[in-house]
Amino acid sequence: MKFYKLSPEKRRALLKQQGIDLSPISPAQLTAMDNLSENVVGSICLPLGIVEKLLVNGKEYMVPMATEEPSVIAAANHGSKIFARHGGVKVKNQRKGIYGQIVLQVNKTFKLKSIKDKIPNLIDVANHQFTSLINHGGGVKKITIRQEKQLVYLKVLVDPAQAMGANKTNAILEFLANLLVDFDGVEEKLFAILSNYPSQLATGRVSLPVNSLGGKEVAAKIALLSQIGIEDPYRGATNNKGIMNGVDAVLIATGNDFRAVEAAAAVLAGENGYHSLSSWKLEEDSLVGQLTLPMPIGVVGGSISARSDIQDAYQILGDVDSETLASIIVGIGLANNLAALLAISTAGIQAGHMRLQARNMVATLETTAENKELILKQMRKDKKYTLEYAKELLKKLQEKK
Known part of the structure; x- marks a missing residue:
């Protein structure tokens, strides 16, 4: 078999x-x-941590984050606390919907006008076919068409309502494509599938007094690091990775497709030369940060309802819709970004990271939980965060006993 x-x-x-x-x-x-995947032989478990208080658009949220990196959650909490003391994150959403593409191969008898004239009817027929999406406030919103030689490109905008909408969008595109292949001059459908091009954007903004960051000198350094990230792709890529540390952790915790967000974010970062997705600027006595991210996400659909671990995350979040969740995620990305830039501008990022990572090192030791806590405490006291030192401390404990 x-x-x-x-x-x-x-x-x-x-x-x-x-x-x-x-x-x-x-x-x-x-x-x-x-029931969730293919060729299943087991499972991989991630720790679920919490950001205690993120203030977004005037409302406080506890935010679930699924990651094995303790420093990511620590950084998000640190940044969020600074935000909360100074008005929180203000987020605006532009949730147009998801774009899908249908590409047809045509012959010389094909007339572009024959499909152009039928676009309003195609939208009506599709929405009639997918009434469940219409009932939830979504549906096909717009279709545009262009021809390049023997190829005809249709761009279809679908509002997925509260779902991420990939499966529903693909079903709509296949339905429309099957209608289009019957038009005169159409040879075949090449593909009908959604595009992960960024369309559902969320922009978060914070304004922080420079004294909340350690003074104007530190704030100026953060602004300079930010500018380097915009101008230098090597720094920009690392800056974006730090942002996505927090973003991906919330996406995974809430059952969303982090790969789709990553793909769209990469496109956004690559526009006009690769650059940091965030910006920090000094404006008089305030440091102003801004982050725009594509957020093709949902709070229903996919495996969200089928997984009790994901439902735990929504219990922590409370009653949120897709727009609110997008705002929260952008807020976390901005918080992680600030914490990283602040660390680089002051004590350096490695010391804090390794202090938190020490727990992972100690967890690999074959000894009692009591010994592990003693070793971890000593490593942090001595500020020596290597596996070799952890083993040396374990050996001393064993010899003493």
Whole structure:
């Protein structure tokens, strides 16, 4: 029998015969995972941490973050606390919808006007076919068309309502494409699929007094680092990675497609030469930060309702719609960015990062929980964060006992 047709238990047994002994997993958990993916043999678990207070558009939120990097959550909390003391993050959303593409191959008898004249009718027919989306406030909003030689490009704008909308958009595009292939002069449909080009944008802005950051000299350095990130792609890429550390952690916690956001963010960062997605500028006695991100996300659909771990994250967030969640995520990205730039401008980023990472190192030691805490405490006291030093401390403890 083919591997994908086996039960997850039989797949695990087959791997064990090959010398691959996987970690134990409960039958219930294994079944739940098998319902979510393909060729399932186990699960990967991430810690779920919390940002205690993020103030966005005048309202406070606790924000769930799924990541194995303690410094990411620590940084988000640090940045968020600074924001909250000074009015929080103000976010504006431009949620046009998702773009999809249909590309047709045509012959010389094809007349572009024949489809152009039918666009209003095509929108009506599609929306009638997908009434459930209309009932939730979404639907096909606009179709534009152009021809390049023997190829005809249709760009379809779909409002996915409260869902991310990838599957529904693709279904709409396939439906429309099947109608279009019957037009005179159309040879075949080349593809009908959504585009991950950035369309649903959220822009967050904060204004911080320079004394909240350690004075004007520190604020000026942050502004300079920001400018370097805009002008130098090497710095810009690292700056954006720091932003996406926080963004991806919230996307994963809320069951959203972080890969779609990453792809769209890369396009946005690459416009007019690769640059940082954020900017920080001194304006009199304030440091003003701004971040724009594509947010093709949802709060329903996909695996969101099917996963109890994801529902835990929404319990933490409270009742949020897609626009609110987009605003929260941009706020977290900006908080992570500020914390990183502030660390670089003062003590340096590595010391704090390694202090938090020390817990991961100690976790790998084969000893008691009590010994691990003693070792971690000593490492932080001595400010020595290497696995070799952790092992040296363990050896001393064992010799003492």
